[in-house]
Amino acid sequence: MNHTEVVVIGGGQAGLAVGYHLRRLGLDFVILDAQPTPGGAWQHTWDSLHLFSPAAHSSLPGRLMPPQPGETYPEAAHVVTYLTDYEQRYELPVVRPVHVEAVHRDGEFLRVETDSGTWQVGAVVSATGTWSRPFIPAVPGRTEFKGTQLHTVEYRSPTDFTGRRVIVVGGGNSGAQIAADLAYDTDLTWVTLREPRYLPDDIDGRALFDHATARRRALDEGRTDTGGVASLGDIVAVPPVRAARDAGLLKAQPMFARLTAAGVEWSDGMTAEADAIVWCTGFRPALSHLAPLGLRGPRGHIPTTGTQALGEPRLHLLGYGDWTGPASATLIGVGRPAREAARALADFLNRPR
Known part of the structure; x- marks a missing residue:
């Protein structure tokens, strides 16, 4: 049985971002990544994929993404290189490849079961994203098509x-x-x-992040919903x-x-x-490892306040979309909810028991 304060499940951009803040706060943690190499889902995209934003506006906390020579919008391979460097630069404790099978309640702890052993921890951050759960609608005749x-x-x-x-x-x-x-x-x-x-041709990821943030601020302050990014296109x-x-x-x-x-x-x-x-019909959050906790709500989401699960305060969810933080599924957007999650975990773990 392994022991630590926090297990982060997923070594992509969300896992690395929260790892950066956990390290700054001095918490004991480990990042368990199912991938054999760094880079998260970016290492599995199609060949021509580019970011929506310039490199400087596609960065994780603490380290600007360097520009890619000859490219305004960096290629996916450039993102993989950046994430690899980020992980090494901050000496983040990533263990791979480790597949997390289930998270259980275990008295005052959570028990994380993997194909490489079991961890007993004070808290868990689930940062597994959506790439591993592609969604295809149930269109009639799908099994008939010969192509x-x-x-x-x-x-x-x-x-x-x-x-x-x-x-x-x-x-x-x-x-x-x-x-x-x-x-x-x-x-x-x-x-x-x-x-x-x-969207208007002059809009890229910078403007999208600003709109998503403005919408979240309006909702938090009880003002009219601006519609966020969806209102633009x-x-x-x-x-x-x-x-x-x-x-x-x-x-x-x-x-x-x-x-x-x-x-x-x-x-x-x-x-x-x-x-x-x-x-090209989207994805669903990869949350099967959390099934033993019995937290799933409408549309497969786990109800949260910020990143913290409402039904299990020892669990935070990060990087799945706006329901876990404005634009939290993006490189630039995941930094703020990652910082808030790390601070909340530090407060929770350091409180008198």
């Missing part, structure tokens, strides 16, 4: 689909970026639930998306009614044949 089906997490490069008929499903950033990636060398059909809503017009859109290559079709053996069919009887379908 290839893959999710965002499995897509890598347009060269894998050159000359083929490809349907991309999804009107968010991933859907738009992958559709733009495929628009030149494939017979592309882009399908969205509603007409694509592009769904798609950041990064340069590749803008180029494909302006060239007339990103013309979205409405969502189809069902899949067929050869492709898809709309409710009006129109059909389209396809060799492959790429589901």
Whole structure:
């Protein structure tokens, strides 16, 4: 049995950010990461993915991301290098690869069971993100389609689909970026639930973070909901998306009614044949390890106040989206809730028992 004050589950950007603050506060902690190498989910993205923001506005606490030569918006590989350096620079105690199987209550402690042993701890920070839980909607006929089906997490490069008929499903950033990636060398059909809503071309991640923060402040102060980022649009017009859109290559079709053996069919009887379908339909929070605590609420979320679970004060959740802090699923956005979580943990663990 291993012992420490805090176990952080997940060694991606959220886990490293809270680790930075836990170290500054002098807490004893360990970060358990299921990945064999540093970089979190960024090491598994498609080849052409770039950040929405310049490097200086995509940084974790304490260490600015250096610019990538020749790139205004850094590539995913640059983020992996940055996270690797960040982990080493602050000597964060990351143990990998360790898969956390379950978290249980154990009297005044929590018990973290893994494939590499058990930890008895005073508190847990879950920072596992969403990448490992891709979501594909239950569209009729999915099992009938004879072509290839893959999710965002499995897509890598347009060269894998050159000359083929490809349907991309999804009107968010991933859907738009992958559709733009495929628009030149494939017979592309882009399908969205509603007409694509592009943010103004001059808006990038800096403005998105400001809007998310302003919304959270308004809600906390009891003022009118500003709508946050969702009020601006769904798609950041990064340069590749803008180029494909302006060239007339990103013309979205409405969502189809069902899949067929050869492709898809709309409710009006129109059909389209396809060799492959790429589901850019989002993710769900990866929280199965917390099931023994019995905390799940609506939409699979665990109710929280800030990052602290309402039903278990020894548990904090970090980096899953706005419900665990404004823009907390982003590099720049996770810093503030990470700091607040670390301070709350220090207060909790140091109180008289």
